[in-house]
Amino acid sequence: xxxxxxSFKFVLxxxxxxxxxxxxxxxxxxxxxxxxxxxxxxxxIVSRAAEKFKIEHPDISVTVNAGGSGVGFSSVAxxxxxxxxxxxxISEKEFKKYNNLEFKVHTLGRDGVACVVSSEIYSAGITxxxxxxxxxxxxxxxxxxxxxxxxxKKIVVVDKERHRGTxxxxxHYVFGNPTARARGARLVSGSNNEEQAKIAQSxxxxxxxxxxxxxxxVVGVALLHExxxxxxxxxxIQSGIYPISRDLDxxxxxxxxxxAQLFIEFLLGPEVQPIIEKSGYVPxx
Amino acid sequence: MTRIQKExxxxxxxxxxxxxxxxxxxFILFAVFSRGLSALSWEFISSEATDFGxxxxxxYQIFGTLLLMFASISICLPIAxxxxxxxTEYLKSxxxxxxxxxxxxxxxxxxxxxxxLAGYLFFGKFLGIGVxxxxxxxxxxxxxxxxxxxxxxxxxxxxxxxxxxxxxxxxLKPNQRILxxxxxxxxxxxxxxxxxxxxxxxxxxxxxxxxxxxFSGVSxxxxxxxxxxTLQTHILVLAQEATNPTALANAWGAASVLLGIVFFxxxxxxxxxxxxxxxxxx
Amino acid sequence: xxxxxxxxxxxxxxxxxxLLSMTLGAGIVAYLFWEGGPFIWNQGSQFLLGLxxxxxxxxGAAPMIFGSTAVTILALVFSTPLALASAIYTSEFxxxxxxxxxxxxxxxxxxxxxxxxxxxxxxxxxxxVRDVFNLIDGYTLLSASxxxxxxxxxxxMTLSEDAIHSTPxxxxxxxxxxxxxxxxxxxxxxxxxxxxxxxxxxxLAIGRAMGETIAVMLVIGGLDRIPEPWFDVFSSGQSIAxxxxxxxxETLGFGEHWxxxxxxxxxxxxxxxxxxxxxxxxxxxxxx
Numbered sequence: 074x075x076x077x078x079x080s081f082k083f084v085l086x087x088x089x090x091x092x093x094x095x096x097x098x099x100x101x102x103x104x105x106x107x108x109x110x111x112x113x114x115x116x117x118i119v120s121r122a123a124e125k126f127k128i129e130h131p132d133i134s135v136t137v138n139a140g141g142s143g144v145g146f147s148s149v150a151x152x153x154x155x156x157x158x159x160x161x162x163i164s165e166k167e168f169k170k171y172n173n174l175e176f177k178v179h180t181l182g183r184d185g186v187a188c189v190v191s192s193e194i195y196s197a198g199i200t201x202x203x204x205x206x207x208x209x210x211x212x213x214x215x216x217x218x219x220x221x222x223x224x225x226k227k228i229v230v231v232d233k234e235r236h237r238g239t240x241x242x243x244x245h246y247v248f249g250n251p252t253a254r255a256r257g258a259r260l261v262s263g264s265n266n267e268e269q270a271k272i273a274q275s276x277x278x279x280x281x282x283x284x285x286x287x288x289x290x291v292v293g294v295a296l297l298h299e300x301x302x303x304x305x306x307x308x309x310i311q312s313g314i315y316p317i318s319r320d321l322d323x324x325x326x327x328x329x330x331x332x333a334q335l336f337i338e339f340l341l342g343p344e345v346q347p348i349i350e351k352s353g354y355v356p357x358x
Numbered sequence: 359m360t361r362i363q364k365e366x367x368x369x370x371x372x373x374x375x376x377x378x379x380x381x382x383x384x385f386i387l388f389a390v391f392s393r394g395l396s397a398l399s400w401e402f403i404s405s406e407a408t409d410f411g412x413x414x415x416x417x418y419q420i421f422g423t424l425l426l427m428f429a430s431i432s433i434c435l436p437i438a439x440x441x442x443x444x445x446t447e448y449l450k451s452x453x454x455x456x457x458x459x460x461x462x463x464x465x466x467x468x469x470x471x472x473x474x475l476a477g478y479l480f481f482g483k484f485l486g487i488g489v490x491x492x493x494x495x496x497x498x499x500x501x502x503x504x505x506x507x508x509x510x511x512x513x514x515x516x517x518x519x520x521x522x523x524x525x526x527x528x529x530l531k532p533n534q535r536i537l538x539x540x541x542x543x544x545x546x547x548x549x550x551x552x553x554x555x556x557x558x559x560x561x562x563x564x565x566x567x568x569x570x571x572x573f574s575g576v577s578x579x580x581x582x583x584x585x586x587x588t589l590q591t592h593i594l595v596l597a598q599e600a601t602n603p604t605a606l607a608n609a610w611g612a613a614s615v616l617l618g619i620v621f622f623x624x625x626x627x628x629x630x631x632x633x634x635x636x637x638x639x640x
Numbered sequence: 641x642x643x644x645x646x647x648x649x650x651x652x653x654x655x656x657x658x659l660l661s662m663t664l665g666a667g668i669v670a671y672l673f674w675e676g677g678p679f680i681w682n683q684g685s686q687f688l689l690g691l692x693x694x695x696x697x698x699x700g701a702a703p704m705i706f707g708s709t710a711v712t713i714l715a716l717v718f719s720t721p722l723a724l725a726s727a728i729y730t731s732e733f734x735x736x737x738x739x740x741x742x743x744x745x746x747x748x749x750x751x752x753x754x755x756x757x758x759x760x761x762x763x764x765x766x767x768x769v770r771d772v773f774n775l776i777d778g779y780t781l782l783s784a785s786x787x788x789x790x791x792x793x794x795x796x797m798t799l800s801e802d803a804i805h806s807t808p809x810x811x812x813x814x815x816x817x818x819x820x821x822x823x824x825x826x827x828x829x830x831x832x833x834x835x836x837x838x839x840x841x842x843x844l845a846i847g848r849a850m851g852e853t854i855a856v857m858l859v860i861g862g863l864d865r866i867p868e869p870w871f872d873v874f875s876s877g878q879s880i881a882x883x884x885x886x887x888x889x890e891t892l893g894f895g896e897h898w899x900x901x902x903x904x905x906x907x908x909x910x911x912x913x914x915x916x917x918x919x920x921x922x923x924x925x926x927x928x
Binding site: 361362364365368369371372373375376378379380382383386389390436437438439440441443444445447448449457458461462463464465466467468469470471472473475476477478479480483500503507531532533536537557558560561562563564567568590593594597598600606609610613616617620621624625628 | 648649650651653654655656657658660661662664665666667668669671672721722723725726728729730733742744745746747748749751752753754755756758759760762763764790793797821822823847850851852853854858881884885888889892893902905908909912913916917920
């Protein structure tokens with residue numbers, strides 16, 4: 074008898090645990106958690122905005138994930154997140170894959186994509202590059218900085234994953250096609266942080282980076298565009314002279330929850346504009 | 359060269375190589391802790407991460423890792439124990455016994471990233487739990503199932519034959535036998551399996567990075583559909599900022615804590631297992 | 641007693657648990673086949689031998705298959721001699737207490753999480769590889785295989801040691817009775833006896849190396865290309881697991897791109913399963 078009671082208790086314990094675990098699976102009635110994912114360029118804005126938002130709306134928690142623009146879009150389309158972050162436009166292919174869905178896009182700010190080199194290369198005299206030179210580097214025709222008047226060092230060409238918004242803008246400018254292949258690439262990186270770290274670790278690298286990520290180790294070169302040297306500076310991006318720029322967007326499905334609506338209004342509102350500026354981008358409002 | 363000299367040279371070389379192999383662990387410990395301990399402080403452990411992890415602490419990351427570990431072991435353990443008991447106490451057909459072995463082996467050989475992705479599609483998408491700590495815990499439970507199962511199975515199978523014989527001759531039914539003989543005497547195996555499973559779950563990154571975690575804005579989850587932050591994914595993000603010194607210092611700090619947790623569990627499992635083998639036969 | 645008393649709750653409960661774990665294993669394998677199988681079938685050699693991976697246009701798996709194979713073989717080359725040497729020394733020359741210590745160290749080494757190796761790889765190893773071999777950067781197939789070599793060392797060492805140690809003592813005594821030295825006993829008796837076990841250990845290690853995602857992903861360079869010339873281990877590459885880790889989030893769930901990734905996963909699974917099964921069979925065959 075004792076054994077029976079013991080076994081009963083044992084079974085009861087685990088059954089309760091499982092019922093407890095699985096009964097709470099349906100979404101909580103007062104669900105107030107918002108999910109955001111996507112571009113690592115937009116991430117600092119949304120992440121910092123979310124911290125501010127939380128002070129005003131303590132009942133809504135906003136979790137932010139990285140991944141890249143492609144991940145931002147597919148997560149929204151797949152209902153994995155409420156809001157996707159994109160540093161490029163939704164592509165034809167992406168629209169086609171989800172042709173039964175409708176999406177809403179809001180623009181937060183603008184950003185320029187800089188062609189960046191390791192600081193050693195910059196200080197050795199490579200301060201300006203033309204579109205053709207960058208193309209030759211990325212297609213593998215130019216392999217040594219010496220050919221461009223720099224030091225005798227092989228070029229570490231850093232590409233980015235293909236769905237990344239930064240790559241779309243940069244490769245579109247360089248090759249005229251946002252998904253062109255870069256045969257000269259030596260490394261492929263993902264997030265802005267990873268790209269920045271790989272270029273900074275090297276003393277002879279070239280890469281593409283949102284201008285907000287430029288620092289003393291990773292220097293943005295000026296572009297020789299239509300006969301003029303154009304620095305990747307905020308002013309040049311704001312005035313539209315700098316040729317590689319893109320909108321920083323958030324994308325949602327057509328119908329969204331009220332808390333998501335609230336957060337988007339907050340993102341587009343006046344309180345977030347200083348965050349955009351502080352993060353190193355161009356506010357548009 | 360004489361035979362003895364040759365022998366000495368041989369064993370000397372081997373000794374050197376063995377020492378080298380063992381010193382790898384010392385090197386890893388030194389590399390991680392010498393960099394991590396300077397970042398470690400009570401404040402680091404007890405405050406939340408700010409500025410994308412490059413400042414602040416790892417409070418919620420520790421919480422998330424522990425939550426995933428313990429949730430996954432509580433899901434895994436009854437399944438592992440039940441499977442092992444069914445296999446040893448009820449299953450008669452040798453074909454099915456073989457089939458169980460093959461399926462456990464295929465689960466064990468499954469690369470964790472594949473397990474994570476397939477698990478997300480089933481638990482996250484099909485069952486609708488989404489990217490959440492529960493999805494992660496279920497995936498990790500599947501991942502550590504073979505580990506826990508193997509340890510429990512070994513403990514049950516190595517029970518002295520006469521235990522079973524005695525219980526049968528006493529006329530005990532299978533359920534009585536399980537409760538009176540099998541479980542009490544294989545409890546060390548169960549604990550070992552649980553600890554090893556916990557250690558494996560705590561060290562896993564690939565299976566949970568798309569399925570259970572979020573990068574920022576995470577605190578204690580309020581419902582089972584919310585993601586957590588974990589030490590593993592935190593280190594993953596910070597490792598990619600390999601040139602930012604404060605971020606890197608935090609990554610080493612988080613790695614020290616993670617190593618500490620995992621080693622504690624493995625050493626625990628070793629201690630329990632050595633007690634198992636010393637248990638005097640009655 | 642009523643019929644209800646005959647009802648064995650334990651039989652029922654353990655059966656459900658057993659069924660659960662069976663379906664779990666079988667379900668995932670079935671899913672891989674269902675999602676990836678048709679893709680491999682339809683694309684055939686274009687997928688298996690294709691050199692370019694460009695989502696939405698073409699899917700060539702050859703660079704990833706090459707990368708996985710290359711880093712695994714290299715890791716074995718670095719790891720096996722060291723692991724076998726320590727296995728032999730531990731089994732043949734150490735007293736029982738020291739033997740347990742060495743095995744304990746290996747067990748702890750086996751528990752170091754992959755992400756910790758990844759962090760060590762990014763911040764230390766890749767820089768060393770670059771400086772030591774005088775390369776332009778350190779994210780190479782070689783760096784990935786160094787990390788893998790350390791990760792599989794405990795697997796090979798522990799299992800081979802078991803195999804060598806389990807040589808029946810009568811055989812040893814017979815051999816030393818013939819006047820053979822320790823080393824000669826080792827080579828003439830213990831090692832031949834342990835060969836299948838050692839082979840099994842190595843195969844299991846291959847399985848582990850191929851499935852490793854995080855550490856490899858962080859140091860391999862992420863370039864979907866077979867190096868030119870192909871044996872240039874100082875160039876970047878991509879392994880199957882690292883490809884999945886980097887790209888899966890982009891298309892999680894369905895579509896052609898997803899099928900292609902699952903087809904990669906299926907190939908990986910087959911490689912790992914085949915090697916693991918073969919390895920287990922060797923170890924078991926030798927225990928009998």
